[in-house]
Amino acid sequence: MSPKNVLIIGSGTGGILTANVLSKILREKIKAGSLKITLISENNRHYFQPANLDVAFRGADPSRYFREVSSLVKPKIDLIYDRATFIDLSNRKVKLANRGPVSYDYLVIATGSVAEPEAISGLADASLNFHSSPENALEIWRAINKINSGKILVVIAGVPHKCPPSPNEAAFLLDEYFRKRGIREKVEIKFITPYGRAYPAHGISEVVEELFSERNIEVVTFFNLESVDHRRRKVYSYEGEEHAYDLLISVPPHFGAPVVRSSGIGDRQGWVTTDKNDMTVLDYDDAYAIGDATNIPISKSGVVAHLESSVVAYNIASELYGSGDRYGYNGRINCPMEVGFKKAIFINGTYDSPPRRQVPSMVKYLMKRLFGRFYWNVLSGDFEWMFNLYFGEIKYMLKTRGLTLHEGSRQVGKEAETVQEELH
Amino acid sequence: MSSEINRRIVDARGSFCPGPITELFKAYREAREGDVLELLATDPAAKSDVQAWAKKTGSEVMGIVEEQGYIRIIIKVVKKAR
Numbered sequence: 001m002s003p004k005n006v007l008i009i010g011s012g013t014g015g016i017l018t019a020n021v022l023s024k025i026l027r028e029k030i031k032a033g034s035l036k037i038t039l040i041s042e043n044n045r046h047y048f049q050p051a052n053l054d055v056a057f058r059g060a061d062p063s064r065y066f067r068e069v070s071s072l073v074k075p076k077i078d079l080i081y082d083r084a085t086f087i088d089l090s091n092r093k094v095k096l097a098n099r100g101p102v103s104y105d106y107l108v109i110a111t112g113s114v115a116e117p118e119a120i121s122g123l124a125d126a127s128l129n130f131h132s133s134p135e136n137a138l139e140i141w142r143a144i145n146k147i148n149s150g151k152i153l154v155v156i157a158g159v160p161h162k163c164p165p166s167p168n169e170a171a172f173l174l175d176e177y178f179r180k181r182g183i184r185e186k187v188e189i190k191f192i193t194p195y196g197r198a199y200p201a202h203g204i205s206e207v208v209e210e211l212f213s214e215r216n217i218e219v220v221t222f223f224n225l226e227s228v229d230h231r232r233r234k235v236y237s238y239e240g241e242e243h244a245y246d247l248l249i250s251v252p253p254h255f256g257a258p259v260v261r262s263s264g265i266g267d268r269q270g271w272v273t274t275d276k277n278d279m280t281v282l283d284y285d286d287a288y289a290i291g292d293a294t295n296i297p298i299s300k301s302g303v304v305a306h307l308e309s310s311v312v313a314y315n316i317a318s319e320l321y322g323s324g325d326r327y328g329y330n331g332r333i334n335c336p337m338e339v340g341f342k343k344a345i346f347i348n349g350t351y352d353s354p355p356r357r358q359v360p361s362m363v364k365y366l367m368k369r370l371f372g373r374f375y376w377n378v379l380s381g382d383f384e385w386m387f388n389l390y391f392g393e394i395k396y397m398l399k400t401r402g403l404t405l406h407e408g409s410r411q412v413g414k415e416a417e418t419v420q421e422e423l424h
Numbered sequence: 425m426s427s428e429i430n431r432r433i434v435d436a437r438g439s440f441c442p443g444p445i446t447e448l449f450k451a452y453r454e455a456r457e458g459d460v461l462e463l464l465a466t467d468p469a470a471k472s473d474v475q476a477w478a479k480k481t482g483s484e485v486m487g488i489v490e491e492q493g494y495i496r497i498i499i500k501v502v503k504k505a506r
Contacts, residue, residue: 159446196476200443202469222480224449238453238504239481268454276438297439297447331438354440354467 003036006316007094007102009084009259010110011041011069013379014291014305018108020381021313023074029320030076038078038102040094041069048375050302052130053166053338055137057144057173062134072379084111087263089287106286106316109265109272110309111257113162113292113300119253120157122228127155127250130170131162143247144177149186150246155235156193157225158253162292162300165337165347167191167251168199168208172340174249175215184216190243192220192235203357204337204347211339211360225250254300256293271295276351277328279312288312298351299333307332307391310384332391336368344368431460436470437494444470445477448499452481455501460486463497471495 006022008015019039029035045066054060073079080102086095087109093101115131117124130137144152154171171191178184191198191212198212198219199205212219224238228248236242255261256270265281266272273282274294281287290312291305298304311329318325331351338344344365345358358364377383434451436444444465451461463474471488474497478485486498 351438
């Protein structure tokens with residue numbers, strides 16, 4: 001009998017972690033030859049994307065922030081460098097650009113998101129951004145070094161986008177940079193957002209707006225970017241407003257991966273319709289989606305991809321062992337936001353609890369920096385116990401037949417208790 | 425030109441960050457004048473956020489209904505500036 005194949009598309013945080021966690025918890029099946037794990041990676045390199053901020057606003061060297069994908073996945077994983085061109089959910093097959101199709105028993109779509117400035121008229125030519133690549137982030141560093149005075153706009157050009165705190169961080173770090181150069185009073189910094197406040201979550205926005213006010217960063221709200229006229233150096237909104245700029249830094253509109261769009265398995269923006277609890281793709285019990293690729297109404301961030309990967313790995317393991325357990329993601333987010341001058345806050349919440357106001361501190365800043373150093377080890381999946389301890393409940397039991405799979409790491413939530421009561 | 429009025433349900437329940445209004449923006453970009461959008465949200469801030477946004481965009485809040493555990497906000501896209 002040929003081994004069952006768990007196929008993972010994408011080698012971002014979610015894809016690599018799912019592969020590594022699965023390889024760890026299903027090692028006996030892999031060893032016995034009844035299971036294989038295949039990871040399709042379009043790129044040889046995996047980038048630590050949060051470092052783009054350091055590249056853009058601190059001039060950090062981009063070559064410090066990537067590793068070869070092959071060095072990050074466990075040896076028992078079948079790593080294929082190729083581009084997925086079509087996902088056929090009905091026939092359990094994925095077509096690749098340079099070789100024959102791959103069949104699967106379980107699929108994990110971890111194809112991420114793509115920043116596309118071309119989606120808005122004039123934006124690609126007019127703006128620089130740190131969301132599409134480290135090389136593009138470096139262009140920002142080069143540009144701000146040439147500026148001695150003028151107007152800089154940080155504009156959110158589409159939602160949702162990767163890392164919700166990152167536009168605020170950009171404004172804070174610009175302020176810090178020009179203060180350090182001693183020319184802050186000659187540079188106007190405007191933060192332009194489609195939301196009604198400086199950060200979408202109320203409690204966090206209060207902190208940001210107070211700091212923006214102290215640092216003389218102007219906030220423009222309810223501005224949904226419609227077009228840019230680079231000749232006149234102006235941005236225009238659907239709401240009928242315009243603002244002039246000398247340097248335009250944008251968070252481009254984001255879309256699902258090309259393979260999701262070409263396979264017709266996403267919504268109009270290319271996000272895969274996904275159950276926000278057990279992470280299955282709508283109408284399929286053998287296909288999952290995680291991270292930026294999904295349509296669930298939550299932050300597109302590394303921490304979300306990370307926590308969802310664990311839920312998916314345990315759900316697949318549960319299916320393979322026939323335990324009947326289903327795990328759910330509770331919507332946990334935990335995103336750091338640097339506010340300049342070596343201070344940060346964490347944006348922390350779940351589906352049921354909104355992020356609360358926090359006091360910026362150096363300890364939180366150091367935690368963010370420390371995580372950056374620890375990141376490559378985290379991808380191994382060997383430190384999930386630590387995240388379980390830190391967050392308390394990364395995943396919870398949606399339902400159980402009472403059989404045990406991994407008793408040590410199980411966190412029983414309200415839903416599971418309800419189901420168990422019914423079973424008893 | 426078609427005069428058909430579209431009605432779209434935007435389910436943003438469970439979203440606090442980046443928040444339900446994110447889903448509304450997505451729908452608004454694709455909407456045409458006259459379209460009706462129904463936003464479902466669990467975030468209590470959605471009510472005031474949508475009212476402020478509607479005022480800014482000239483959209484009409486046709487109704488706010490308290491459902492079991494969530495709110496349903498009905499918005500008509502009256503005019504798009506550009």
